[in-house]
Amino acid sequence: MTKVEKLDHFGRGIIYDNNKITFINNALPNEEIDYEIIKETKKYKEAKLIKIIVKSNKRTKPFCSFYHECGGCHLQHLKYKDTLELKKEKLSEILSKYAHLDKNIEVIENENPFNYRNKLSLQIKNGKVGFLKEKTHTLIEIDKCLIAKDAINELIKDIKYFNLKNASITIRCNYNNELLISIKSSDKVNIDYDVLTTKHKIVGIVLNDEAIYGDNKFIDIIDKNLFQISYNSFFQINPYVTNKLFSIIKNNINNDSVVADLFCGVGTFSIVVSKYSKKVYGIEIVKNAILNALINKKMNKCENIDFCLGDANKQVFKIKEKIDTIILDPPRKGLTKEGLESILKLKPQKIIYISCDPMTLARDLKKLKENYEVKKIYLLDMFSYTYHLESLCILDLK
Ligand SMILES: C[S@@+](CC[C@H](N)C(=O)[O-])C[C@H]1O[C@@H](n2cnc3c(N)ncnc32)[C@H](O)[C@@H]1O
Incomplete structure (x- = not known):
């Protein structure tokens, strides 16, 4: 019988088998369990849970009958509030370790953590x-x-x-x-x-x-904004949490500012900030997404947006106007070195960085911190019951 110490960032229980770190699916901290080793490498082992002898009070019955085989969700055996705690801890640990950033994180829950994916x-x-x-x-x-x-x-x-x-x-x-x-x-x-x-x-x-x-x-419609979306354009998968993202972004745009929305997809955030801004520039690499964005500009009567098809890491530097705020919502890999350097040279007053990968976020924040102060960090539960998390950081020029 062994006691589970903690959870790793993927929601797996951690035990030590003969002093080697061992990951075990579906085991919770402080549970006393029996297990069987199923894999061993030089650095770690993986084990299978055989029996729970002492159960955690955070444990709950997974609501999906396919949960244990499917692998799409990782945290259904945890109570919802505890999944949020785990994600907060994960974000906090990663930012502290890789960006040397220790700051309070505000958590935005999913209103309904079931039936949310569109x-x-x-x-x-x-x-x-x-x-x-x-x-x-x-x-x-x-x-x-x-x-x-x-x-x-x-x-x-x-x-x-x-x-x-x-x-x-x-x-x-x-x-x-x-x-x-x-x-x-x-x-x-x-x-x-x-x-x-x-x-x-x-x-x-x-x-x-x-x-x-x-x-x-x-x-699709979110918060009275109309979005045309092609079958192969990116669009946020959780409308409720996306609406929360919209509110945070809107609240951080100063009236009459010039905004660059990098990795803009179908122009989602550009449309939302348009009426609070003097001018918005949106850059996106997928052609169908930019075609959607141009229609979205018309449908929402946002005359002050220019959309540009291209690599945001390279194109951002071509904007001739002084940019006050940059909204960044890159794919998982985050920004390139060139993109980061361009942003540091452009020196916008504010950066709003939305990320679905805390590791690349931490890497990029470490660099941006040279010139920016991280004012606020949000964790948004966009992907409930999975170990994935969405975060938003507000950075102000020092
Ligand atoms: C996380 S999504 C964000 C989209 C948009 N902000 C939204 O909320 O709908 C990232 C977007 O970046 C685009 N993308 C990926 N690499 C890019 C690049 N190098 N330059 C510009 N856009 C890129 C993807 O096609 C995708 O639309």
Whole structure:
């Protein structure tokens, strides 16, 4: 019998087996457990939980019957409030260790940590639908995903009407429960449109990048802002938490400032800050996303935005006007060295850095801290019951 010491950043319990760090899924701190070693490397071991002898009071029954096999969620055996504590600790430890930043973190909860995802990607193998088990090609068959919106789950029940044998399928759902579906497959496709379009509000079906039914894009609405989104454009997956992000960003834009929205996607934050700013520049590398952004500018009557297609790390330097605020929302890999240096040279008064990867955030903050003071850090629970977290930092020029 062994006592679990703490959780790692991926929600795995940590024990020491013959003095070697050992990670164990589904075990919680202070639990007394029996385990079995399943993997050993030079640096660590992995173990399987055999029996819980003394249970943690933070433990709860996972709400999803596929939880232990699927691997998409990592924290369903923890009570919701404790998942937030874990994420806060994770962000705080990473920022302290890698950015030498010790600051209070404000946590923004997800209003409803179930049925929040507006996008789900599934695999179909030999006619069966599910998720691929992490780091494998093994399909875990599912008939619903309880963190996805109901309209997505309703479609999963009818997935057989797509008549696909082997494919990957991404389902997006908007404010009105309309669906935009993208399929990648080399199968000959024989979709039963009658059944699917009668039972579901399908706006479009895209097969291998070609619309084969309806449109290849749809409209979503958050906080009265209209967003056209193409099947392959990035869009935030949790509308409630995105709205919270909007409020924080708006509250940090000074009237009449010039704003650069780097990695702007479909122009999401540009649209939101437009009416509080003198001028907004949005830069994004995906062509369809910029085409969406140009439509979004028109739909929301935001005359003061210029969108530019290109690498934000390189293009930001080409903005000739003095920039007051830079909004940064890069992909997981964060900024490049060139991007960071450009921003330090441009010296905006304020930087609003939104990140979905605390490690690259910490790396970039360490550099930005040379000229900026980190005023405020938020943790937003965008990806409830997974170990992923979204954070937002407000930086002011020293
Ligand atoms: C995390 S998303 C943020 C999108 C947007 N801010 C939003 O909230 O919808 C990151 C975006 O950066 C884009 N991207 C990735 N690398 C880029 C680069 N080097 N330059 C500009 N955009 C890039 C992606 O296509 C994606 O739209």
